[in-house]
Amino acid sequence: xxxxxxxxIMPYFVKTNxxxxxxxxxxxxxxxxxxxxxxxxxxxxxxxxxxxxxxAAAGQPGVIIEWNRILLELxxxxxxxxxxxxxAMAITHTAMYDAVVSITxxxxxxxxxxxxxxxxxxxxxxxxxxxxxxxxxxxxxxxxLENTFTASISQLPQTSEREEGISIGRAAxxxxxxxxxxxxxxxxxxxxxxxxxxxxxxTNPNVAHPLYPHWGQVAPFSKSALKQFWTAGPPAIESAQxxxxxxxxxxxxxxxxxxxxxxxxxxxxxxxxxxxTFTPPGHWNVIAQDIILAHGPNLVEEARLxxxxxxxxxxxxxxxxEMKYTFDxxxxxxxxxxxxxxxxxxxxADPTWEPLIATPPFPEYTSGHSTFSGAAAVxxxxxxxxxxxxxxxxxxxxxIKRSFTSLSAAAQEAGASRLYGGIHFxxxxxxxxxxxxxxxxxxxxxxxxxxASDPPAVAVSTSAKAGGSxxxxxxxxxxxxxxLIVSRRxxx
Numbered sequence: 196x197x198x199x200x201x202x203x204i205m206p207y208f209v210k211t212n213x214x215x216x217x218x219x220x221x222x223x224x225x226x227x228x229x230x231x232x233x234x235x236x237x238x239x240x241x242x243x244x245x246x247x248x249x250x251a252a253a254g255q256p257g258v259i260i261e262w263n264r265i266l267l268e269l270x271x272x273x274x275x276x277x278x279x280x281x282x283a284m285a286i287t288h289t290a291m292y293d294a295v296v297s298i299t300x301x302x303x304x305x306x307x308x309x310x311x312x313x314x315x316x317x318x319x320x321x322x323x324x325x326x327x328x329x330x331x332x333x334x335x336x337x338x339x340l341e342n343t344f345t346a347s348i349s350q351l352p353q354t355s356e357r358e359e360g361i362s363i364g365r366a367a368x369x370x371x372x373x374x375x376x377x378x379x380x381x382x383x384x385x386x387x388x389x390x391x392x393x394x395x396x397x398t399n400p401n402v403a404h405p406l407y408p409h410w411g412q413v414a415p416f417s418k419s420a421l422k423q424f425w426t427a428g429p430p431a432i433e434s435a436q437x438x439x440x441x442x443x444x445x446x447x448x449x450x451x452x453x454x455x456x457x458x459x460x461x462x463x464x465x466x467x468x469x470x471x472t473f474t475p476p477g478h479w480n481v482i483a484q485d486i487i488l489a490h491g492p493n494l495v496e497e498a499r500l501x502x503x504x505x506x507x508x509x510x511x512x513x514x515x516x517e518m519k520y521t522f523d524x525x526x527x528x529x530x531x532x533x534x535x536x537x538x539x540x541x542x543x544a545d546p547t548w549e550p551l552i553a554t555p556p557f558p559e560y561t562s563g564h565s566t567f568s569g570a571a572a573v574x575x576x577x578x579x580x581x582x583x584x585x586x587x588x589x590x591x592x593x594x595i596k597r598s599f600t601s602l603s604a605a606a607q608e609a610g611a612s613r614l615y616g617g618i619h620f621x622x623x624x625x626x627x628x629x630x631x632x633x634x635x636x637x638x639x640x641x642x643x644x645x646x647a648s649d650p651p652a653v654a655v656s657t658s659a660k661a662g663g664s665x666x667x668x669x670x671x672x673x674x675x676x677x678x679l680i681v682s683r684r685x686x687x
Contacts, residue, residue, distance in 0.1 A: 258318050258347065259291060259497040260484050262325035265343060267473045267480060269333045271590075274470050277563055278410045278512035279380070281476040285416050285502075285509035286375055287328040292502035292643065294320035294367035298360070299495055303644050305502060307370035309363045316360035317494055322347050323364025331372050377414075384409040386520055392536045393432045395558035398528045402556040411517025416506040417638050421514045424634045426626035429524045429560040438541035440620040441534065444527045448617025450549040459615040460551065465589045465597055466564065466612035467552050472590040475564050475609070476508040479571035482587050482605070486579055499643055500578050506642065507570040507635045514634060515566040515627065516557075524560040527617055550617025561627035562619045565610035569631025570638075572606035577639040606632075 256264075266287050270280045293307035295317045311320070326344040330337050351357050386408035388396045397405070415421050430436040447455045448463075455463075468475045483504055487497055527550060530537065534544035572581070582601045589595040599605040610628050613619035 255492070256484070256488060257492045257494055257497060258321045258325075259288075259494065259501055260487065260492065261347065262287070262291070262322065262329075263480055263484060263501060265340075266325070266329060267477045269329065269336060270477055271471060271473050273333065275474065276406055276470075277468075277474040277476060277567070278407055278413075278509075278516055280474040281505065281509040281512045281567070282375075282378075282380060282413070283332045284476060284480065284505035286332065286371055287325055288498070288501040288505045289416070290324040290328045290364070290368040290371040291321045292498045293371065294324040294360075294364040295495060295498045296643075297363055297367065300646070301495055302499060302646060303642075305506075305643055306374060307367040309366035309370070311363045312359065314356050314359070315363055316351060316354070316356045319348060319351055319357045319360025320364040320367070321494070321498060322351075323361040324368045325364075327365050327368035328372065331368070375414075379409070379413045382409045382412060388523075392533065392538070393525055393530075394523050395525050396529060397556065398526055398554045399556060404556070405520075406555065406557045407516060408520050408557075411513060411520055413513050415513055416509045417634075417642060419510070419637065419641075421510060421517065421634070424514055424630045424637070425518060426561060426630050428518075428522045429620065429622055432530075432537045433539050435541060436622075437537075437620075438539050440622060441527070441530055441542050444614055444617060444620055445531050445543075445545065445548065447615055448527060448550050450551050450617070452551070452617075455551070455615055461595065462597075462608055462612045463551050463616035464591070465595055466609045467616065468564075468590055469553065475567045476505070476512070476571070478587070478590055478609075479504065479508065479567065479575075481590070482571075482585065482602075483575055485587065486575065486583060486585055489585070490579065496578070500575070503577075503639050503643055504571060504574045507574050507638045508567050510638065511566045511570040511631050511634055512563065514630060515561055515563050518561050518630075519558040519563075522560045523558050524623075526554050526559045527620065528554050552616035552618060554618050559619060560623045561630065562610060562613050562623040563627070564613050564619075565606075565624045565627025566631040566634075568606035568609040569628040569633075570635035571631075572602040573632050573635030574639045576602045 266284060269275075270283065275283065289305045290307065292302075293305050294309065296302040296304060297307070297309050297311040298313065298315045298317045298320055300313065322344065326340060326347075330340050333340070348357070348361065386405065388394070388405060390396055395405070430440065446452065447459065449455075466475075466478070468478050472478075473481060480501070483500060487500070525533075528548070531548045532544065532546050534542040576583075579602075581603050584598070584600050585605075586596050586598040587605070589597075597608075599608070606628060610624035613624055614621055
């Protein structure tokens, strides 16, 4: 690795040609983003599998998107926080996926393995799996969901194949729910904030408790060790880098900033995805919906995409939250107001400074938005390619829309939005994108593969360097074989 990479994390976004069944890594097209951020184009060629006669016309949602929309609306109505929302999405969509592929026999199962005949209705199985998952996750809406299920299933002919599909979906959901009921999502926590400079402390007097300090201990959906995707941690508060990053967010992220331009303000508000929205993982589900609808849905690949996408984002939440409560770094609001106590002569305190958007009640590093976005962009790109143009809308104000020429550009903007909003430092955004992209690449190349396709080889190399920093980079290189290299360096 070159010296220019020592202080920066490299996120890499995946492109795909679904006609081929092998991984190729292309290290061309490297470019610097904003002089601080390196993006390398990685080409991953995945076998998507045979197209079954389950295709809908472009613009017409099938049952997967229909129930994804129902799920997102429940998350919005209930104010479900991002990590828990991602967990709900992963439970629902893995149940739907396992129900469908237990019938089609085209892809590796995720977890559930219900007995199924080829004649059963995969659409009915998907509807049933979604319904059973959601009445477990949102029992207060059981009556409403029963009515929705009846309306949805009645669109299919009342046959023995439909009834078998309903039973298969019920069985798949039961297996997923039973497994995840012991995943630690409701475990107690002994975390207690401190008043030490550099450490997180509550920023909102109306929010007494930090959000989900235990979430980093939730069992990963990928069943993988997530520490392989950890990043170096925030810069030391005595360092010149920290002073530079604090000055940047102080200048651009303030509520009354004169240096943040109108577009940057719109970016901050557009990606806010706060309480009462679909959340950041939900926003990426909406992006996936729109891209699928533009290209023509297919039941099996639609089920697979949403399952892989939401497993990746659920694990991104677990990964990010473990780092948050391990590094326990303070938010810009606290850091700027208490800069007089940070021991850094290059920082300047402002006791009245306020961020543009409300500061969330949990530690700063890394950025959840960035980690979710890095993982999501990689997964969607594995199905459609990174350089795909799309327009998405603000969850809080659908009249506000933003257009992108690539998924990686959207992910980078989502990360930058937290700097413009005054709630994250640059390192947290960059490192979150990198760790999320590394995690997403691992998941999309390892889980729920087409049965006809050999899984790609993934080599993990670990090297120690005295005085170095922990960082994660997916190397963009083809070593004469289909090998994706993930390297880790440790300072501990």
